Amino acid sequence: xxxxxxxxYILKCTSACAGCGDSLSLRYVLKAAGPDTVLVVPACxxxxxxxxxxxxxxxxxxxxxxxxxxxxxxxxxxAALRAAGKKxxxxxxxxxxxxxxxxxxxxxxxxxxxxxxxxxxxxNEAYGNTGMQRSGAxxxxxxxxTTPGGKMQPKKDLDAIVAAHxxxxxxxxxxxxxxxxxxxxxxxxxxxxxxxIHILSPCPPGWRFSTEKTVEMGKLAVRTGMWIxxxxxxxxxxxxxxxxxxxxxxxxxxxYFRAQGRFKGISAETVARMVDDARALARRLQxxxxxxx
Amino acid sequence: MFEVRxxxxxxxxxxxxxxxxALAAVRDGKYATAFPFYGAERRGAPVVxxxxxxxxxxxxxxQIKKPDLVIVxxxxxxxxxxxxxxxxxxxxxxxxxxxRRDMKGYxxxxxxxxxxxxxxxxEVAGSPILNTPVLGxxxxxxxxxxxxxxxxxxxxxxxPRNVSAAEAAYRELVA
Amino acid sequence: MLTVATGNxxxxxxxKEAAPAVVAAYPITPQTEIVEQIAEYVSSGELKSQYIPVExxxxxxxxxxxxxxxxxxxFTATSSHGLHYMHxxxxxxxxxxxxxxxxxxxxxxxxxxxxxxxxxxxFQERDSGWLQVYVGSVQEAFxxxxxxxxxxxxxxxxxxxxVNLDGFLLSHTMQPLEVEKAGDFIPPLRLPHAIxxxxxxxxxxxxxxxxYFRLRWDxxxxxxxxxxxIRGTQERFxxxxxxxxxxxxxxxxxxxxxxxxxxxxxxxxxxxxxDLLRNEGIRAGSMRIRWFRPFPxxxxxxxxxxxxxxxxxxxxxxxxxxxxxxxxxxxPFSVIAGLGGQEVTYEDIAGFVRNRQPGRELWFGVNGxx
Numbered sequence: 001x002x003x004x005x006x007x008x009y010i011l012k013c014t015s016a017c018a019g020c021g022d023s024l025s026l027r028y029v030l031k032a033a034g035p036d037t038v039l040v041v042p043a044c045x046x047x048x049x050x051x052x053x054x055x056x057x058x059x060x061x062x063x064x065x066x067x068x069x070x071x072x073x074x075x076x077x078x079a080a081l082r083a084a085g086k087k088x089x090x091x092x093x094x095x096x097x098x099x100x101x102x103x104x105x106x107x108x109x110x111x112x113x114x115x116x117x118x119x120x121x122x123x124n125e126a127y128g129n130t131g132m133q134r135s136g137a138x139x140x141x142x143x144x145x146t147t148p149g150g151k152m153q154p155k156k157d158l159d160a161i162v163a164a165h166x167x168x169x170x171x172x173x174x175x176x177x178x179x180x181x182x183x184x185x186x187x188x189x190x191x192x193x194x195x196x197i198h199i200l201s202p203c204p205p206g207w208r209f210s211t212e213k214t215v216e217m218g219k220l221a222v223r224t225g226m227w228i229x230x231x232x233x234x235x236x237x238x239x240x241x242x243x244x245x246x247x248x249x250x251x252x253x254x255x256y257f258r259a260q261g262r263f264k265g266i267s268a269e270t271v272a273r274m275v276d277d278a279r280a281l282a283r284r285l286q287x288x289x290x291x292x293x
Numbered sequence: 294m295f296e297v298r299x300x301x302x303x304x305x306x307x308x309x310x311x312x313x314x315a316l317a318a319v320r321d322g323k324y325a326t327a328f329p330f331y332g333a334e335r336r337g338a339p340v341v342x343x344x345x346x347x348x349x350x351x352x353x354x355x356q357i358k359k360p361d362l363v364i365v366x367x368x369x370x371x372x373x374x375x376x377x378x379x380x381x382x383x384x385x386x387x388x389x390x391x392x393r394r395d396m397k398g399y400x401x402x403x404x405x406x407x408x409x410x411x412x413x414x415x416e417v418a419g420s421p422i423l424n425t426p427v428l429g430x431x432x433x434x435x436x437x438x439x440x441x442x443x444x445x446x447x448x449x450x451x452x453p454r455n456v457s458a459a460e461a462a463y464r465e466l467v468a
Numbered sequence: 469m470l471t472v473a474t475g476n477x478x479x480x481x482x483x484k485e486a487a488p489a490v491v492a493a494y495p496i497t498p499q500t501e502i503v504e505q506i507a508e509y510v511s512s513g514e515l516k517s518q519y520i521p522v523e524x525x526x527x528x529x530x531x532x533x534x535x536x537x538x539x540x541x542x543f544t545a546t547s548s549h550g551l552h553y554m555h556x557x558x559x560x561x562x563x564x565x566x567x568x569x570x571x572x573x574x575x576x577x578x579x580x581x582x583x584x585x586x587x588x589x590x591f592q593e594r595d596s597g598w599l600q601v602y603v604g605s606v607q608e609a610f611x612x613x614x615x616x617x618x619x620x621x622x623x624x625x626x627x628x629x630x631v632n633l634d635g636f637l638l639s640h641t642m643q644p645l646e647v648e649k650a651g652d653f654i655p656p657l658r659l660p661h662a663i664x665x666x667x668x669x670x671x672x673x674x675x676x677x678x679x680y681f682r683l684r685w686d687x688x689x690x691x692x693x694x695x696x697x698i699r700g701t702q703e704r705f706x707x708x709x710x711x712x713x714x715x716x717x718x719x720x721x722x723x724x725x726x727x728x729x730x731x732x733x734x735x736x737x738x739x740x741x742x743d744l745l746r747n748e749g750i751r752a753g754s755m756r757i758r759w760f761r762p763f764p765x766x767x768x769x770x771x772x773x774x775x776x777x778x779x780x781x782x783x784x785x786x787x788x789x790x791x792x793x794x795x796x797x798x799x800p801f802s803v804i805a806g807l808g809g810q811e812v813t814y815e816d817i818a819g820f821v822r823n824r825q826p827g828r829e830l831w832f833g834v835n836g837x838x
Contacts, residue, residue: 036665040534053679056670061663063537064672066556069530072492072522076531077663079518080490080540088665106530109523312642316472319644325472328641331498331583350605352740354637354733355813448471 004182005031014057016049019211021201021218022122023049024175026093029120030060032185037089038063038077042070042103044095045129046122068102070094071110074117082116089118089189096123096137100156111165111194118188118195121158124203132206141270142262144206150266154277162196163232170196171231176218180229180240187233200227208261220259225250226278230285237288247282295436296357297344300376301366304336306424310366311342313428313445318346320441326351339370346436360384362436366406366423368394387430389423393467404430404466413458422458425450429459433466473645475609475638479545479571479631480505482613484515485650486569489540492520492531497583498635499547499573506543525550529557529568536566537671539662541617544568547635548575548589555593561628562597562687564672565661567620568628570598571613574732574778575635576808584809585634587731587779591760591787597687599629599694600760604717604736606643609633611711617654618701624693626659632760634778636809637733648709691762698759715764717756720746724753726772726821729792731757734776734806734817741817752821757788766796773798774824776817778806785829801825805832 009030016023022045030037039062041047047064051057065073074092081088092110094103099121107119126144127133133146136156143150162170168191173181181199188195202217204210209217221227222242229240239247253275257263297314301307308329315327329342343357359379364387365371377386377397386396389406410421425446432439439459446455473481479502483491491510493503509515518535522528525546532542546554551572561568576586590600599619603609609631616629633639663671675683698715706712719739721727728738735756745752755766777786784790789802801824806812812832820830 035668038663038665048674050670050673053670053673053675056668056673058670059668061665061668062670062673063534063663064670065530065533066560068526069533069557069560072524072527072530073534075520075522075527076490076492076534076536076542077538078534079492079520079531080535080538080542083489083518083540084538105523106527109527112523113521312472315642319470319472324644326641326643327472328636331636331640351643352604352736353814354634354641354737355811358813 002179002183004028004179007031009035009059011057011059013051014049015051016045017205019204019214020045020049021124021175021203021214022046024214025122025181025199025201028175028178028181029091029093029185032182033089033091033189035060036087037091040065040070040074040077040090040092042094042098043067043129044098045124046093046095048129067098068106070098070103071106071115071119074119075110075113075115078115078117090116092117092119094119094121095128096121096125097127097135100136100158104161108161108165111162111167115194116192118185118197120197120199122199122201124201124206125155126203126206128203128206140274141266143264144262150270154274159198165194166235167194167196169231169233172198172200172227172229174200174218174222174227174229176215176222177229177242180242184231206262209259213259217259220251220256222246223251224253224256225282226253226256226274228278228282228285237285239285239289247286294351295346295362296360297362297364298357298360299342299344299364299366300370300374301340301423302370303338303340304420305366306422307340307366308342310364310424310427311344313424313449314344314431314437316448317428317437317441317445320444321437323348324350330356339374362387364427365389366427385434387427387434389427402430402434402466402468404462406430406462409458409461409465413454413461415454415458422455425455426458426462429462430466432459433463439463470644470646472642473606474501474640474642475606475633476501476573476640477505478606478610478645479613479633480509481645481647482610483543484509485614485648486541486543486617486654487515488517488543490518490520490532490535490542491544492522492528492535492542493544494522494525494528494546494550496525496547496550498575498639499545499550499571501639502545502571525554526557529554529561532568533557533561533564533566536568536659537564537663539657539659541621541657542568543570545571545573547573548577551589551593552577558593558598559596563683565626566628567626567657567659569613569616569620569631570628571631571633573635573639574632582808583635585637585732585778586807586809587632590630590632591779593630594761594787597627597691598761599625599627599691600632601629601758602632602731602760603638603758604733604756606638606641606645607711608713609638610645610647611705611709611713614648614650614653615701615705619694619697621655621657622697623660625690625697627687627690627694632732634732653705653708695762713758715759716766717758719754719756721753721755723751724771725751726774726824727753727755727768728774728776728817728821729755729757729766729788729800730776731760731788732778734778734812737812737814738776738817740814741821744814744818745821750821763791763795766792768792768796768798772824772826773800774803774820775800776803776805776812776820780804780807789829799827801827802829803832804829
């Protein structure tokens with residue numbers, strides 16, 4: 001079994017909310033990446049979590065950049081470092097808004113150009129930093145401050161968009177499965193070229209659950225089959241253990257929806273639609289894994 | 294200051310002719326600028342480009358209103374454009390044509406650039422190249438030296454037929 | 469070697485001499501020829517740069533920022549709408565104290581679509597913390613790009629520099645060009661705040677009012693120091709290559725009773741107008757604004773001033789005229805001319821001088837008073 005290093009790169013005194021799924025994710029991302037790493041961070045919760053100038057709670061260089069610019073900035077950084085013969089990991093670490101909405105053009109451009117970097121989208125399914133407005137990644141029916149009656153549209157299929165760029169490696173993850181996340185970051189960084197990890201990042205204030213339940217919420221997402229852990233390596237799909245198990249015997253989805261205030265009052269039809277979508281994705285991935293499509 | 298206006302159609306090389314003339318003038322030790330009038334560029338549309346030649350640095354960027362010389366690479370533009378507009382008294386005209394034409398009494402020089410290009414098999418995508426042979430005609434008119442004309446052509450184009458076409462135009466220019 | 473080249477080709481040739489490690493750019497008329505030529509140099513191996521063909525200008529500047537902060541020399545080029553699409557990152561580059569050099573081919577802003585010369589595009593970036601220089605010839609475009617790297621990368625400055633050249637009037641005009649070998653004219657870049665995983669730092673983290681305020685003052689302090697650096701660099705350039713440049717390019721100003729102030733090709737055309745006026749007995753002179761940021765001091769005492777703006781700040785006035793009025797306490801005759809590539813000849817400029825009305829504003833070719 002892989003040993004997760006003891007070294008910490010997320011130091012004490014971050015400005016994260018209690019129970020933050022993002023800082024938990026980043027902790028394992030950096031343990032996997034190690035000290036020869038630069039983070040490129042657009043406007044998102046992570047810009048705040050670092051702390052306030054002249055202090056920083058992160059023990060790797062962090063280049064903070066404008067909202068739409070993470071992938072492009074990382075492109076330039078990677079090009080310059082490689083030209084100088086350096087192998088430093090360049091990791092763009094962006095929220096869902098900075099990825100699926102305002103940052104999608106730069107993301108697409110960087111992947112199309114074959115930029116040597118890892119792009120991580122930590123997805124708490126809303127604009128958390130500005131106080132929980134809907135993003136393209138907000139799921140159907142979820143209440144946010146700009147969808148007080150529940151979102152009318154389904155979540156944007158970011159993974160399909162990224163997959164269309166055919167990166168050598170992409171994966172989904174969740175900080176409730178730290179070893180899985182750790183290994184995926186290691187694997188992604190072993191490739192040259194653009195790699196991608198999409199982390200579902202439970203968010204107590206945004207999803208409206210109590211702060212001690214972050215890990216549990218991520219596990220519920222996976223065990224109910226509402227979030228599927230898988231990898232796409234050189235085009236080949238592998239569904240990871242916890243999601244394989246969930247596909248055989250999922251927990252009732254109601255446990256996931258009832259545990260979060262953002263889904264309060266959601267209709268049975270809306271839940272059914274989301275479950276249908278999740279099951280359809282599972283079937284598609286299973287077929288891909290078996291090599292049927 | 295000697296000012297030249299070149300009339301052609303988009304794709305015929307009028308802009309390159311202007312550049313070649315400027316380069317040849319610089320090789321003669323003079324100062325020169327060449328610039329096109331950029332409109333909505335379309336293949337086949339009438340286009341105008343300009344050349345200024347002087348003994349001192351050229352500080353003027355505005356278009357040439359009163360040229361000393363008008364070059365017409367495509368006589369068909371004369372149906373739609375008044376090529377003589379603003380031509381100075383005593384100004385000259387250089388026409389790509391087989392036969393002489395009266396250009397309202399302005400001293401007119403003719404040379405069959407199209408014929409020369411076809412003879413030399415100087416073509417791009419089926420169109421005869423006019424911008425290198427025209428330099429030979431301009432040398433004959435004394436605008437630039439033939440040596441500099443050839444030098445400019447060789448700097449911009451590697452095909453030796455460009456130079457032989459310019460030499461043909463030098464020989465065949467009719468005053 | 470003496471050759472004949474367009475302004476765009478001259479910029480690319482200077483970039484080749486400066487050999488930036490990274491060039492990230494996006495095509496836009498009338499700048500495209502610059503990036504095409506650079507891509508050609510990279511492809512042929514004449515220039516050993518990483519060329520990043522980004523998908524937008526916003527990304528072009530973002531990529532330059534990412535590259536620059538590693539300590540790498542970087543260059544990009546743009547124009548008009550491209551400059552404005554990258555506006556957010558233009559400000560970021562200066563705030564991050566990155567010595568990026570950018571060529572901006574001045575072009576009007578839509579609508580309607582207009583590809584011709586105007587300075588409003590770059591003047592709108594005047595408060596960004598970028599140094600800005602405006603050139604008047606193809607040779608000057610080459611020279612200014614070489615010097616821009618020296619000035620931007622000087623540790624007393626460490627701010628980005630924008631080299632401006634008029635769309636078509638310079639970008640597509642062929643003029644004689646002496647392509648100089650830069651050699652060691654541009655010292656190697658040593659960025660004191662380059663990213664180093666051995667010394668982890670947070671860059672651009674959340675910054676409170678007091679610290680932010682101090683960082684802003686640092687930009688202004690460097691902008692003021694830049695005047696000496698510009699002067700020194702231009703002197704060093706003159707010694708080495710023989711061509712002299714100032715903050716302002718003065719022509720026949722010594723005994724002038726009236727001076728024409730303009731930027732770019734209009735400033736060069738104005739010199740011809742000055743000669744014309746002198747022949748008529750009018751003691752005219754010309755001051756061509758080269759450096760717009762930092763803004764130069766002009767010796768205007770006791771003279772009439774005619775300022776030609778190829779730009780406009782709506783509801784306020786010509787940017788140069790108002791800047792000069794504010795900085796020098798002058799009462800210029802403000803002429804707005806050349807917008808969207810409007811043709812302005814030296815004869816027109818001579819007319820502005822003859823018919824000057826200090827304190828008034830004229831929109832050339834338009835019936836002024838509304």
